[in-house]
Amino acid sequence: MSADVKRAPIRPDWWSKTFAGAVLGVTLAFALAGVFAWVGPGGIAAPDKSQFVMWLIAPLWLTVFGFVWLFRSGAQALLWLGGANLLAWGLLFWVRG
Amino acid sequence: MKIRSDILRVYQAVHTWGGICAGMLLFIGFFGGALTMFKAPLERWVSAPVVPVQALAPAQVDKVVAGVLAQYPAAREEFTLHVARDEHTPAPVSWQAGESGHEVDFGLVRWQATLDADGRLAVTQQQPSLLAELIDMLHRTGGIPGTLGEEYLGIYVMGVAGLLYFLALVSGVILLLPTLVKDFFALRPGKNRKRFWLDAHNILGITSLPFHIVISITVVVFAFHDQFYDGLRGIVYRDQPMFSPPAIGATPRDATKLLPASELVRRVQQQAPGFEVTELLYMGVESPRPIVRAAVASPRHLVQAAETGFVIVQPYSGAILSTSMLPGQGNTWSALVAPFFALHFGSYGGMTVRWLYFAFGLAGAALFYTGNLLWIEKRRKNQLKNGPLPAQPRRTLHIAAATVGVCLGSVAGIGACLVAAKWLHAFGAHANSAYLTVYYTVFLACVAWAFVRGAARAGSELLGACALAAAAIPATSLAAAFMPALGMWTHTSPATLGVDGTALLLAAAFAWAATRAARRARNGAADSVWSAAAAPAVVAPEPARQVGT
Numbered sequence: 001m002s003a004d005v006k007r008a009p010i011r012p013d014w015w016s017k018t019f020a021g022a023v024l025g026v027t028l029a030f031a032l033a034g035v036f037a038w039v040g041p042g043g044i045a046a047p048d049k050s051q052f053v054m055w056l057i058a059p060l061w062l063t064v065f066g067f068v069w070l071f072r073s074g075a076q077a078l079l080w081l082g083g084a085n086l087l088a089w090g091l092l093f094w095v096r097g
Numbered sequence: 098m099k100i101r102s103d104i105l106r107v108y109q110a111v112h113t114w115g116g117i118c119a120g121m122l123l124f125i126g127f128f129g130g131a132l133t134m135f136k137a138p139l140e141r142w143v144s145a146p147v148v149p150v151q152a153l154a155p156a157q158v159d160k161v162v163a164g165v166l167a168q169y170p171a172a173r174e175e176f177t178l179h180v181a182r183d184e185h186t187p188a189p190v191s192w193q194a195g196e197s198g199h200e201v202d203f204g205l206v207r208w209q210a211t212l213d214a215d216g217r218l219a220v221t222q223q224q225p226s227l228l229a230e231l232i233d234m235l236h237r238t239g240g241i242p243g244t245l246g247e248e249y250l251g252i253y254v255m256g257v258a259g260l261l262y263f264l265a266l267v268s269g270v271i272l273l274l275p276t277l278v279k280d281f282f283a284l285r286p287g288k289n290r291k292r293f294w295l296d297a298h299n300i301l302g303i304t305s306l307p308f309h310i311v312i313s314i315t316v317v318v319f320a321f322h323d324q325f326y327d328g329l330r331g332i333v334y335r336d337q338p339m340f341s342p343p344a345i346g347a348t349p350r351d352a353t354k355l356l357p358a359s360e361l362v363r364r365v366q367q368q369a370p371g372f373e374v375t376e377l378l379y380m381g382v383e384s385p386r387p388i389v390r391a392a393v394a395s396p397r398h399l400v401q402a403a404e405t406g407f408v409i410v411q412p413y414s415g416a417i418l419s420t421s422m423l424p425g426q427g428n429t430w431s432a433l434v435a436p437f438f439a440l441h442f443g444s445y446g447g448m449t450v451r452w453l454y455f456a457f458g459l460a461g462a463a464l465f466y467t468g469n470l471l472w473i474e475k476r477r478k479n480q481l482k483n484g485p486l487p488a489q490p491r492r493t494l495h496i497a498a499a500t501v502g503v504c505l506g507s508v509a510g511i512g513a514c515l516v517a518a519k520w521l522h523a524f525g526a527h528a529n530s531a532y533l534t535v536y537y538t539v540f541l542a543c544v545a546w547a548f549v550r551g552a553a554r555a556g557s558e559l560l561g562a563c564a565l566a567a568a569a570i571p572a573t574s575l576a577a578a579f580m581p582a583l584g585m586w587t588h589t590s591p592a593t594l595g596v597d598g599t600a601l602l603l604a605a606a607f608a609w610a611a612t613r614a615a616r617r618a619r620n621g622a623a624d625s626v627w628s629a630a631a632a633p634a635v636v637a638p639e640p641a642r643q644v645g646t
Contacts, residue, residue, distance in 0.1 A: 009101075009102075009103035010101075010103050010104060010107060012106075012107050012110065030328055030329070030332065030333070033329070033333070034329065034332060034333035037329070037333050037334070038333070041429075042430075044334070044337050045337065045338075046430065047428060047430070048421055048428055048430040048431045048434075049430045050326075050329065050334065050339040050340060051430065051431065051434050052430045052431075052433050052434050053329060053333070054318075054322060054325045054326055054329060055318060055434055055437060057318075057325050057328075057329075058314050058317045058318045058321075058325075059314055061317075062260065062263045062264075062313070062314060062317065065260070065263075065264060066263060066264055066266075066267035066268075067267065069104075069107045069108060069111060070104065092332075092333070096333070096335075
C-alpha cells in the first residue's frame with residue numbers, strides 16, 4: 001500500500017458507528033473479560049478475581065466506544081467489531097469448555 | 098502532531114454532543130462530589146450537640162454493649178460501636194430499626210446508648226442528620242428523583258453521563274493534539290472572550306486528565322456493576338462460584354459471650370498496624386454467621402471505601418476472617434481493584450489529597466460550565482457592522498438559561514440545606530424531613546428564574562444568590578454564637594470551623610463572579626447571549642403608541 005493514495009475522508013455514519021461502539025463494544029468487552037477470567041493468572045477459581053474481571057469490562061468497552069469513529073465507515077465498524085466479537089466469543093466458549 | 102481534518106470534524110461533534118448532553122448532570126456530580134470529600138466535617142457542622150461527647154473506659158463501653166444487647170433485640174441484628182467519637186457520634190453505641198437499603202431514608206430514627214452519671218444505661222432516640230447522605234445522593238444521581246428496581250434511577254442516568262463524559266474526554270484529547278504544544282498553558286485574556294474560555298477549558302481538562310479518566314470509568318462501573326456481575330455470572334462463571342463466602346457456623350450464638358470490644362480493637366490493631374480503628378459494625382451477633390466489620394483509617398494508605406478500609410473479625414473468637422479490604426494485605430486481585438475505589442474517593446494521602454480532590458471536583462464542575470459557555474459562544478450570531486441586533490437562536494438561549502439555572506441552582510440549593518439545618522432546629526423542627534423540600538425548591542426556583550429572566554441577567558443574579566447562600570453558612574454560626582437564645586450551636590472544632598471558613602471563601606468567589614457577570618451583561622457586546630441588552634424584554638415588540646403621547 002503506498003502512502004500517496006488519497007484516502008476518502010471518513011464518514012460520520014452516526015447511527016451505525018454509535019451502535020457498534022455501544023453494543024458490539026460491550027459484548028466484546030464481556031467476552032475478553034471472560035477469556036481473561038478463565039485463562040488469566042490463577043484461572044477461574046482464583047479468590048477475589050471476579051471483582052477484577054468485572055472491573056475490566058468498563059475500560060475495554062469505553063476504549064472501543066471512544067475510538068469507534070475512527071473507522072472509515074459504519075459498515076467497516078460493524079464488520080471489524082463483529083469479527084472481533086466472533087473471535088472473542090469463540091475463544092470464550094472454547095476455554096470455558 | 099497532525100491529525101486529518103475529517104477525523105477532527107467527527108470528533109468535534111462527539112465532543113460537543115457528549116459534553117452538552119452530560120455537562121449539567123456532571124456539574125452537579127462534581128460539585129456534590131467535591132463536598133463529599135468533607136462529608137464528616139459537614140455532618141458535624143449541622144449536628145446539634147445532643148449529648149456531650151463522652152470519654153468512657155473500655156470496661157464501661159463493654160457494659161453499654163452488654164446492656165443494649167440484653168434490652169434491645171433490634172440491636173442484635175446490627176449495631177455500631179463508635180470507637181472514635183465526635184459531635185455527630187457522641188455515644189459509644191448506636192443502632193437503627195429496619196434494614197439500610199440503597200435509598201436515603203429521611204425519616205430514619207436511630208437509638209444511641211451510653212452511661213448516665215450513675216453508671217446506668219442511658220438510651221436516647223435521635224434523628225441523625227442526613228445532610229451528608231443528601232449531598233452524596235445528589236452527587237450520585239445528579240438530583241434526578243425516582244427509582245428503578247432497587248436503585249435510584251439517577252444512578253443509571255449518571256452512568257450514561259459518565260460514558261458520554263469518557264467519549265468527550267477521548268474526543269477532547271484528539272481535538273487538542275494538533276495544537277497541544279503550541280496552545281497549552283496559553284491563557285489568552287483580552288478582547289476575545291471565546292479564546293479565553295477555550296484556553297481555560299483546555300487547561301482544566303488537560304491538567305486533570307488522569308483524574309477525569311478515572312472518574313469517568315469508575316462512574317460507569319458504579320452505575321452498572323450489578324449488570325456486569327449478572328452478565329459475567331450468566332456467560333462466564335455459570336456454575337463456578339464468583340465469591341467465596343465465609344464459613345457458616347452450625348449453631349446460633351449467645352450474645353452474652355461476645356469478646357470485649359477492647360479486645361476486638363486490639364486484635365484488629367495488631368492486624369493493621371499504623372491504622373486507627375474508628376468503628377466496629379456488629380452484624381448478626383446471634384445468627385450462625387456473626388461478624389464484625391472494623392473500619393480502619395490511615396492517611397498513608399489507599400483504602401477501599403470512601404474513608405476507611407475494613408477488617409472482618411469473628412466477634413466470639415476474635416479470629417480475623419478477612420483482610421482483603423485492608424490496604425496492603427489483600428491478595429493480588431483485591432490489591433489491583435482497591436486503587437480504583439481509592440482514586441475515585443480520594444481516600445489516600447489524608448487531608449492533602451482531600452483538599453486536592455476538593456479542588457479537582459470544583460475544577461471539574463468548572464470544566465463543564467466552561468464547555469457549555471463555549472458551545473453557546475459558538476452558536477452566537479454576530480452583529481454585522483451597523484447592522485440590526487441579531488436574534489440569538491432559541492436553542493442557544495435555552496441552553497444558556499439551563500446552564501446557569503441548573504448549575505448555580507444546585508450550588509445554592511445545597512448551601513440552603515446547610516443553613517436550613519441549623520435554623521430549622523432553632524424553630525424546633527428537624528432538618529431531615531425538610532432537606533429534599535429545601536433543595537428542590539431552591540434548585541427549581543433558580544432554574545425557573547433563569548428561564549424567566551434570561552441567561553444574562555439571571556447569570557449575575559444567581560451567582561449573587563450562591564454568594565448569599567454560602568455567606569449565610571458562617572453568618573449562621575456567628576448568629577448562633579452571639580445569640581444563644583436562638584437555640585442553635587457553634588462547634589469550635591477545627592473541622593467544623595473549616596466548613597465556615599471555606600464557605601466564606603466560596604461566598605467571596607461567587608460575589609466576585611457575580612459582579613463580573615453583571616458588568617458583562619451591562620457593558621459587553623450587545624450581540625452576546627450574556628448581554629442584558631439582548632434579553633427578551635428588548636426583543637419583544639413595542640406596544641402600539643397611543644395618539645397624543
